[in-house]
Amino acid sequence: MIRRLEVKGEQVDLSETETTALRESNAKLFRLASLHNNILHQRSRQRWLKEGDANSKFFHGCINRRRSTNDIINLEIDGRRESSVKGMKEGIYRHLEEHFRAKGGTVLSLKSFDFKKISNVDNLFLVSEFKEEEIKEAVWDCEDSKSPGPDGVTFDFLKEFWEKIKVLSMLLANRLRLVLEKIISKNQTAFIKGRQMLDGVLIANEMVEEAKRRGKETILFKVDFGKAYDSVNWNYLEEMMKCMGFCDQWRRWIAECLNSASVPVMWVREAAKVLNCKVGVIPFIYLGLPIGANPRRL
Numbered sequence: 001m002i003r004r005l006e007v008k009g010e011q012v013d014l015s016e017t018e019t020t021a022l023r024e025s026n027a028k029l030f031r032l033a034s035l036h037n038n039i040l041h042q043r044s045r046q047r048w049l050k051e052g053d054a055n056s057k058f059f060h061g062c063i064n065r066r067r068s069t070n071d072i073i074n075l076e077i078d079g080r081r082e083s084s085v086k087g088m089k090e091g092i093y094r095h096l097e098e099h100f101r102a103k104g105g106t107v108l109s110l111k112s113f114d115f116k117k118i119s120n121v122d123n124l125f126l127v128s129e130f131k132e133e134e135i136k137e138a139v140w141d142c143e144d145s146k147s148p149g150p151d152g153v154t155f156d157f158l159k160e161f162w163e164k165i166k167v168l169s170m171l172l173a174n175r176l177r178l179v180l181e182k183i184i185s186k187n188q189t190a191f192i193k194g195r196q197m198l199d200g201v202l203i204a205n206e207m208v209e210e211a212k213r214r215g216k217e218t219i220l221f222k223v224d225f226g227k228a229y230d231s232v233n234w235n236y237l238e239e240m241m242k243c244m245g246f247c248d249q250w251r252r253w254i255a256e257c258l259n260s261a262s263v264p265v266m267w268v269r270e271a272a273k274v275l276n277c278k279v280g281v282i283p284f285i286y287l288g289l290p291i292g293a294n295p296r297r298l
Contacts, residue, residue, distance in 0.1 A: 001025055102233035110243045116183045117245030126175050127249045138170035172253055183244045234258055 005022040008014065014022065074083040077091035118126075144156035177193075184191055189199040204220070211218040234255070241251050 002029065102236075110239055113243065115240075115243045115245075116185075117243075118179050118182050119245070122179045122182065123245070123247040123250065126172075126179065127247060127253075130171050134171055134174065138174055142170065172257065 002022065002025045005014065005018055005025075008018070009022070072088060074081055075088050075091055076082070077087070077095075082088055082091055139155060139158050142155040144154060144159070146155050180191060186192070189195045189203075190197060208218070208220070237258075238251050238255065241254065
């Protein structure tokens with residue numbers, strides 16, 4: 001039915017009844033596919049719980065499969081094949097250094113532009129003291145298995161010890177959400193609740209179809225931003241926030257979220273005291289095996 005209606009829709013305009021039927025059929029298909037994936041995931045977890053923690057063929061198969069998947073035999077660097085570990089490391093380093101480097105060029109002044117701005121009242125709200133209810137709401141709104149940072153600590157752990165932990169990035173996001181409508185145009189699709197990035201593509205497609213139907217000449221202007229976030233200059237980001245009226249303290253908080261990907265050793269030791277656990281280093285020995293060591297040396 002879905003295929004038939006999609007083919008028909010490419011030839012003529014579907015009726016309102018057919019459009020509704022196609023939408024409901026796609027939604028039903030998506031629900032069934034999600035249910036099927038959940039069943040397969042549960043079955044895989046059952047087998048892992050049964051055999052994954054034992055010295056079994058399945059356990060060693062998982063190790064070998066992951067090792068073969070993660071192992072890099074060689075790389076093509078600058079048109080030549082490199083197989084030495086040193087050469088691959090240097091090639092990867094040069095690639096990432098170039099990829100994430102902010103592009104140079106003339107720095108334009110933004111002072112002459114009239115940006116939408118937030119008020120002083122909004123700034124006072126954004127930088128006011130966080131309430132305990134805000135912290136809990138930010139943590140409980142996230143899925144248990146997700147990790148808010150590069151340390152791998154999941155929200156399940158944070159919920160267990162949430163009274164002792166502050167989640168700054170989520171708190172800032174929750175507050176920022178309340179003032180975004182003052183600086184974001186209603187014409188765009190991103191960063192507006194209820195809208196999706198795909199909406200822009202669908203609208204563009206409808207405009208093209210309408211132009212074809214009416215026989216009108218149309219000009220399409222496409223701007224490709226590429227991987228903008230990978231190479232954005234964070235000083236430029238701060239300048240944009242300044243032009244939109246964000247105060248100094250808020251900009252410092254955002255900079256902390258962007259720049260701080262490590263945790264001071266003192267914080268780790270203090271957290272270990274609170275949680276009554278030890279601070280270890282990798283690699284370490286567990287059941288006679290070196291954990292975190294180079295697998296080639298095992």
